Amino acid sequence: MITEPSFTQKQSSTPPVVVENLVKRFGDFVAVDNVSFNVQAGEVFGWLGPNGAGKTTTIRILLGLLKPTSGKTFVLGFDSNLQKKEVHARVGYMSQQFTLYNDLTPWENIRFYGGVHEMRPAELRLRIPEIIHMAGLEGRENAMTRTLSGGWKQRLALGCAIVHKPGVIFLDEPTAGVDPISRREFWQLIYQMADEGVTVVVTTHYMDEAELCQRIGFISQGKLVALASPSVLKKSQMRGFVLEVNASNPEQVVRILKAAAQNQQLALDEVALYGAQVHTVVPDVMLYKEKIMALLLANQISVRSIDWIAPSLEDVFISSVKDPLESKSV
């Protein structure tokens, strides 16, 4: 993607987000365990992990809200730990429970957040209409914020988070639970910002948000377990292959395959119902297609098809964060 770093305040060749050998301990608990990654200018980066994996801790350290135990983080070239003020002035943050003043209008909300960031009135007079336009709030700028629907509020919250033209914006589960149409409009805005050179870091555990990122970092138990684009992750990171079994009686198929996995007749990593189909993760496609077919036929199941299907990002995620020993017991 061609990007023009018009929003980036400090011109430099270093990536806008740098995490180097980051470690954070809380007592004996290692929340972040020697994590390193960079996010490039204008990139939309997804930072993923299950609850308690160290996702939020990493972001807090980047924002200078927590001190690292060791290692360093830089935002737009400033050390998060030593140059907090410089970092705060140049980043935007939008949380899941974004705070808008419901009894103010969108225009007033944007002005308020501009004031928080010490923007001058003359500057704000130019900036507010830009934000209103970007968020598609024309015609609503003087309505009470409480009368806006979820999707509008969300775009307004994003507008408030970028009023001071941050070079990096952190979004925490920005579209969880929102209807798909509003979500897509919101992501269109995110990519507009990225095209203008803003670096976007999205923390989430919703795979439908993660799918929309250009590159993803997976953190599990404090360790970075994968770092790549969604399509590369689906090709490279999955342990085993997903087979989809189409058969007359899916419930019976699950029982048979689980029993076979239990008594170690077949090395199946997971057996699960997906509507009328059964998904299972196997170590070898051709061999296991035959083995499963033979086993099901021996049990008088009529099998329509067994297909090798692409894993979903969630399949990859589960596979990446699962302890290989633990997964055998499933």
Added chain:
Amino acid sequence: MAETVILAKDLVKQFKNDKTVITAVDHLSLQVAAGETYGLIGPDGAGKTTTIRVLLGLLNRTAGESSILGFDSMRSTYPIRDRTGYIAQSNVLPPDLSVMENMQFFADIHGVDLAVQKKNIPELLAFTGLGNFTSRLAGKLSGGMKKKLALACSLIHEPQVIFLDEPTLGVDPVSRRDFWNLLGNLRTEKGLTIFMSTPYMDEAERCTQVGLITKGRMIASGTLPEIKALLPGHLLEFAPFPFKPAQQICLILPGVLETQVYGEKLHVFVDDVAVRQPQIEAALAAEGIRHDELREIEARMEEAYISLVNRHKSTSLENVQSLPGGNQ
């Protein structure tokens, strides 16, 4: 043909507030057979929770019919309660009771005999993997474990059907996968009928039947393949730069049925991939628009939902919503 377990026919629920009337459920019909896993899928505010509450008789319906196992939702609430389990969205497990005490508490509420409790409680604890946590306070459980305990409590009286209102909300992917596997086990081992609501489109794939709901109305229902068959044509995906002119060009090309925006990618529905793909590539090249490779991808439930909602909007004028002009 399996018996009908859950039935709604032209169901209407209105909330009256001063002078305004809000129609939360608008002539909604659905039918769920025994052993099905039914997913009511729609965004926040679509009417999912209200539908569940009216079906269970927790709210009075305004018009239409609703019943569970042949019992009318409004007239036979007690027989319904004996035969159904329900996990509300903000399920409240007493936080100062242990896992075991919670189980006993819900068993007592449902009037389950002590002898039956002695058999069911250990079984359900083993089933949900909570066997090693019986003395832990419910308030100290992780989000995923709370959901499992809620599931165990809802099954204590051996219901024939369970209702789950957004059970995977706020749960991380690992716990979500665990929870769905538990529901799968209930289907395979007990033949339980499951009715669940969710805002997550990908969960449709776990259901045998789904209903797509928006603004209180059912816009499509059926099996996953049936819903996907309602989509127009085939789906091409690519990332163009610049984006907006590319979308405008595609929209006026012959054979293009619909376009959708997906992050940095453009989704274009066409009638015939072999014919339209070269035409799209030529049209983009003529305007100097760069793009990555055009790929045919399989539409997911999300693409189907958006397409069906858009179609629904354009056919019902009173529902036309003003969309933001800035990013269309």
